[in-house]
Amino acid sequence: MSAATVLSVARARKAFGGLIAVNDVSFDVGEGELIGLIGPNGSGKTTMLNLISGALRPTSGEIRLAGTRISGLAPEKVARIGIARTFQLVRVLPSMTAIENVTAGAVFARNRLWGAPAQDFARGLLARMGLSGRESVPVAAMTYIDQKRVELARALAADPRLLLLDEWLAGLNPSELLLGIDLIRDISREGRTIIMVEHVMDAIRTLCSRCVVMNSGTMIANGAAASVLADPDVIRAYLGDDDA
Amino acid sequence: MQIIVTGALLGGTYALIALGLTLQYGAARIMNLANGETLVAACFVAFWLFTAMGVNPLLGMVLIAPVAFALNWLIYAWLLRPLVRRAKNRGMLEVDSILATFGLLFLLQGLMLLGFGGAYFSYKFLAEPFLILGEPYGLNRVVAFVAAVIVASLLYLFLYHTRQGTAVRAVAVDPASSRLVAIDVARTAAFAFALGGALTACGGTLLSTFYTFNASMGVIFTMKALIIVIMGGVGDVRGATLAALILGVTETAVASLIDPGLTLAANYALFVLVLLFRPQGILGRASA
Amino acid sequence: MMRLRRDELMVAGGGIAAIALLSLLPLFSDGFVLSFGVNLMLYVAMCTAWTLFSGPTRLVSLASAGFFGVGTYSVALGLDFLPFPVLIAIAAFVSAALAGLVGAATLRLSGVYFVIFTLGLAELIRQVVAWSQSRFAHKMGLYVFTDFTERDLYWMLLALTTLVFGVGWLINRSRLGFALRIIGDDETVARHVGIATARAKIVLFMASGAFLGIAGAIVAPRYAYIEPQAAFNPMISFLVVIMALLGGTRRLWGPLVGVIPFTIVMEFITARFPNHSSVVIGITFLAIVYLLPDGITGRIEGLRDRIRHRAAARNGIEAPEAIEEKAA
Secondary structure (H helix, E strand, C coil): CCEEEEEEEEEEEEEEECEEEEEEEEEEEEEEEEEEEEEECCCCCCHHHHHHHHHCCCCCCEECCEEEECCCCCCCHHHHCEECCCCCCCCCCCEHHHHHHHHHHHCCCCCCCHHHHHHHHHHHHHHHCCCCCCCCCEEHCHCCCCCCCHHHHHHHHHHEEEEEEEECCCCHHHHHHHHHHHHHHHHHCCCCEEEEEECCHHHHHHHEEEEEEEEEEEEEEEEHHHHHHCCCCHHHHHHHHHHC | CHHHHHHHHHHHHHHHHHHHHHHHHHHHHCCCHHHHHHHHHHHHHHHHHHHHCCCCHHHHHHHHHHHHHHHHHHHHHHHHHHHHHHHCCCCHEEEEEEHHHHHHHHHHHHHHHHHHHCEEECCCCCCEEEEEEEEEHHHHHHHHHHHHHHHHHHHHHHHHCHHHHHHHHHHHHHHHHHHHHHCHHHHHHHHHHHHHHHHHHHHHHHHHHCCCEECCCHHHHHHHHHHEEEEEEEECCCHHHHHHHHHHHHHHHHHHCCCCHHHHHHHHHHHHHHCCCCCCCCCCCCCC | CCCCCCCHHHCCCCCCCCHHHHHHHHHCCHHHHHHHHHHHHHHHHHHHHHHHHHHHCCCCCCHHHHHHHHHHHHHHHHCCCCCCHHHHHHHHHHHHHHHHHHHHCCCCCHHHHHHHHHHHHHHHHHHHHHHHHHHHHCCCCEECCCCCCCHHHHHHHHHHHHHCCCHHHHHHHHEEEEEHHHHHHCCCHHHHHCCCCCHHHHHHHHHHHHHHHHHHHHHHHHCEEHHHHHHHHHHHHHHHHHCCCCCCHCCCCHHHHHHHHHHHHHHHHHCCCCHHHHHHHHHHHHHHHHHHHCCHHHHHHHHHHHHHHHHHHHHCCCCCCCCCCCCC
């Protein structure tokens, strides 16, 4: 069973003057996979995500989505080709309600919905997030976890080929965390291809079939979650030499 | 060749004006659309000092600069600081400061029009020819250029070799971090704004020695200063100087070779080129 | 997008009634009142067209006189050769093209570049026009003689204003309007949901510029003699901005509220103290920036929200969410 390759990153590099944030990283993501992109703080994970979503342009290297080159394209073009994301610090549209936020994801992306179909679709997604009945609540009045849910619904509303989650589980209390993990698992089970940047190791272990580990811009491991997390290099990157 | 030298001489004075705006926008984060009015006011004061009191404009500059400093400090403290406090982010401050200084522009220009009318003024100061490489140039232009270079050099020394100057540069780069190293950002911003005003006033004084001015030309000079600041890269003193020279030469070339009525068009052409190809400026740092 | 809501229908109905009433004005008055009405209608049209762009994007355009002058000159140059409606179309087209160029150069970058560019734009066009007039036509002014009366101008301007409001209302209900609201909230998110932000802004600016050009074309017959200084008068740019800000730019009908009192005050000032107009404008501007940052309509809506919240709190229930669709 060879899954189609949804994302292929080939020697991606991003330099900010003298600082090399992403150093010749290469990996592939197959259809339906749930990949964990992990590494200590400052390892370049979010930069890598920004390269994929088009927020940053790579200094060199190539990134392709289902064969189409996306590296160097503007974020709106990348979004329309089929990538949606959440942000490390949640970015909801503060002047709008929950349903307007989610609709925003569906109107301009691949599916280009509008009017009643868009609204119904958004309503369905909000229900999935456990927010039914609260469609007309302004997001500015919602709790952090609810805002995260709205942001995730907005990303899903675009029916993306690849979903990028930037530390979506951060800042959740233990019970919220369990619910969050279940939610991501559901989304993955539907066949959605996901890359999640995370620090919560339990989540990575439970959810991800494969992990890509970065440290100081370089990829130091790429393989099955269990083996990667036991890899001495990976442990050394997180905890320092003494515990390797 | 003559064009290049004349343009460079002009560029020297432009540089001084642009440096004033650079300080105000780069360090105090105020897009001061009324900058040109400070310039015009300085022209009028220099004119009056020379024609009514017989004071040499170069000496006049020494008198005008501190007054301009004080007035601009007051403008910042009374008019602009409330906006700085009110703004939730840099974008809002920019919009508010543009609108406020826009209103100030009108107010000041209106007052000057009331006082002096719309007539053109000029005075003769060192209007003899001065030979450079065999070609004659107005001595007043040469002296203005030399004076501008001296003032700019003093500024450079101040910014790069004194504590207060380094504080100004720090605030221009990152006010939040500056606060962390015990720089009084509010005071330094006011100082930078006032200093910028003084520099523009110096430029105006020097300009008045060879340029025919009137009360409504402030906006045009604000435009030139803005274009120079953007061409040189916001906050970059050396870039602004280089850009000023380029502007001066281009303007003079267009005026001599095509038509003197198209100088603003020449300015804009440069502006558009910069915006299309290098919006961060000639020497500016590109933002990620 | 959605079916018309009841309150939208009421606003539309009210608008149509107002237009009908206003169109009757020339039948009942002549001379000064009609002339004043033309002035008023001109600035309502221009300020609304200005707010069409600068309201949602929060980008202050100081170039209104540039588009206005382009419109005036389209008529002045072509009146001997082409029928008036065609000239109006040309004015709209050229203004839109100009706006497109300005937008393409500046709207991909941070907003301050746009503002600076527009600051000198009208002056630039004036210089170019003056230069070409002296170079090719060897005279500075152009004569415009038509059969149009003040009444005709009034009705044309009323039609233009209606058109601007209509287009604004349509945009609000469309994808473009939604996109602009998103851009206003968070431009990064806008781009990541697939909105071509620069293009949206440019298209909107072109629409705004076109309407300003049409306004300039319509009132060209009023001058009889067109000179660059008058057609590209910087005062036009500033008056448009100040009246729009006074009324409030968060709503498309905000400027309407600002134009009326300001025009009245300005008539008074220019009659009594003709040389003080710049000073008055400057002070008014500063007053608006400090005291009425969201204009009169913003202040009124703020008060209304506060009263609503206070009433709800007193009743011990949660304050009703302010889910107003941003109606035209």
